Structure formats: structure tokens, C-alpha cells
Amino acid sequence: MARLHTGRYKVLTRYRSYHGGTDTAINLTGDPRRWPNDYSNSGVVHFFGPFLYRSHFHAGTEQEETARALTHLDDVIRLEGPSTVAAIVLETIPGTAGIMVPPPGYLAGVRDLCDRYGIVFIADEVMAGFGRTGKWFGLDHFGVTPDLITFAKGVNSGYVPLGGVAISPPIAETFAHRPYPGGLTYSGHPLATAAAVATINTMAEEGIVGNAARIGAEVIGPALRDIAARHPSVGDVHGTGVFWAVELVANRETREPLAPYGSSSPAMNAVTGACKESGLLPFANFHRVHVVPPCTVTDGEAREGLALLDEALEIADRYTVA
Numbered sequence: 001m002a003r004l005h006t007g008r009y010k011v012l013t014r015y016r017s018y019h020g021g022t023d024t025a026i027n028l029t030g031d032p033r034r035w036p037n038d039y040s041n042s043g044v045v046h047f048f049g050p051f052l053y054r055s056h057f058h059a060g061t062e063q064e065e066t067a068r069a070l071t072h073l074d075d076v077i078r079l080e081g082p083s084t085v086a087a088i089v090l091e092t093i094p095g096t097a098g099i100m101v102p103p104p105g106y107l108a109g110v111r112d113l114c115d116r117y118g119i120v121f122i123a124d125e126v127m128a129g130f131g132r133t134g135k136w137f138g139l140d141h142f143g144v145t146p147d148l149i150t151f152a153k154g155v156n157s158g159y160v161p162l163g164g165v166a167i168s169p170p171i172a173e174t175f176a177h178r179p180y181p182g183g184l185t186y187s188g189h190p191l192a193t194a195a196a197v198a199t200i201n202t203m204a205e206e207g208i209v210g211n212a213a214r215i216g217a218e219v220i221g222p223a224l225r226d227i228a229a230r231h232p233s234v235g236d237v238h239g240t241g242v243f244w245a246v247e248l249v250a251n252r253e254t255r256e257p258l259a260p261y262g263s264s265s266p267a268m269n270a271v272t273g274a275c276k277e278s279g280l281l282p283f284a285n286f287h288r289v290h291v292v293p294p295c296t297v298t299d300g301e302a303r304e305g306l307a308l309l310d311e312a313l314e315i316a317d318r319y320t321v322a
């Protein structure tokens, strides 16, 4: 849609991202699942996003990280040719790539760049949307309005497969008098969409988004900061709501990850193995363990899981230079 709306071809996205498994989506994806699918002819250009703990920009503060990451993106747009760029696609808070909450001002700055150059801003809310970050959408933390929002997963709690895209009026107008040239077997599937309506109503009635926010602020955040203070293997913890990552390092000074980018390591296998033995099913990606319970998790369940992670991290500590 962004390509047809702008008449341009290129799409920009950050390296640390995951956007899906179909054609352009896997090319947009930054993480190594792209590599076997990428023939560099998809019109996708990757850039570096902000993440202060592993800053690509030698930044010392969040303000510096925001400013330098935006200058970098502006440079990439200008060097690629603004008149060739259809869209910038960003997970508002990248998920599998590391749950890196963007620093203040970053997404607003991306919105400004898109406005300046006539580029469509596409927010991927597939993982962050529908409560996970402690707000209905990850975007709601930043007060930014994109032109397209993609969503799936939490929209109906995954009871029935459903994904969709929210379309702003100017882009909808592009397709008001011409058909969108594509079709899907299950477009607007009544069962999936009924499950979405029921899920959204139930989430609102039962205060589930508020629960995710509270658990993050009162239980997970404090517990992870305490874990970070006690375990030398924990370099950093970051997240919001029920969406957190624990960065495991071999050396706290150098921040060397406990597994290289794109693979695992004996240390990470030992940690995830210990989690599983104790009854905790961890989501681990490279050198990170993610803490992503359901939005409905109770205080007691969250504490139980965090205690098991705490124990397993003693194993990680043995692989870390104290």
C-alpha cells in the first residue's frame, strides 16, 4: 500500500527487527532469519535504531542516542534519495530483536522525517500491540500517529489466526476508487474477527492492559533490577509492561554478550536448560532471556517465574568475569 500510495519503491527498517516470514516481510526483518531469504533486490535498506546500552553512535545519554540515531536515519534517507523511499517500517518497541524501548523523542523524530520527505510511517504492532507494553499499543507511550499500523497476535489472544492493518484516511483514499491489487483466502474472516471483538471487550472489561502495566511497574521491573544488582552476568534489563529483556554478558565492563549475535553458546544453553528443569519455559534469543508472561499474569505467578529465573542465573554467573 505504501508503495502504491507514494509511487516509490524502497522501504527502510532497522537491523534489529523482526517483521514476518512472507516475501518483503522477511526482507524487512533485520535478524538472521533474513539471511537465507535475502538476495538484496527487495528494495529494503536497513539502518541502525537507538539502543543506549549498545549504542552504535557512542552516545552517553538517551538524549544523545535519540539525536544521533535520527541524524543517522536522516543521512540514510538523503543518501538513498528521499524521492525513492516509500516507507519506514518500525516495531514501536522491537520484540524478538531485544525489547529495546526507544528513547524519548525518537519515534516523534521519525514521524517528522517521514512528514518532511513524504514517506509513509508504518508501525509494526504485531508483538507490542494489544496490551503487552502496558498500554493498548506500544505507540501510546510515545504520542505518535503513524500512517499504517500492522497488528496480529494479541488482537484476539491468538485463539484464531488474525492479522490486520489500520489505514489512515489519506492512504485509504488512495484505494477509494481503485482496487488494492491483492486478495487473501481468509480476509475479514468472521470467526477470527468475532474472537477479536470478544477479546478486546474482555480486555477492556477486566482491566487487562492496566494489569500488564501494573505488573511491569510493581513486580517485574523492580524484581529484574534487583536481579541485575545481584548477578554479575546481567548487563542490563529493559522493558515495560509484560515485555522485558535480560541482557546476559560474559563481561560487565566490556558488555561482551554471553552468546554471539545470531547464535547460542554453552553458557546460554546451560541457563535455558536450568530454567526448563525448574519448570520455567524461557524465551531466549542469542544472549538474552525475555520475560514476557501473559497480560493476565498474577503477581504470584510473575514472582514465581522470576524466582526460577533468579536461580538459573547463578549458572550464568559462572561464565561471567566478575
Ligand SMILES: Cc1ncc(COP(=O)(O)O)c(C=O)c1O
Residues within 6 Å of the ligand: 018, 019, 020, 021, 091, 095, 096, 124, 125, 126, 127, 128, 152, 153, 162, 163
Ligand atoms: C514484530 C512482528 N512483526 C511481524 C510478525 C509476523 O506476523 P504474522 O505472522 O502475523 O505475519 C511477527 C511474528 O512473530 C512479529 O513478532
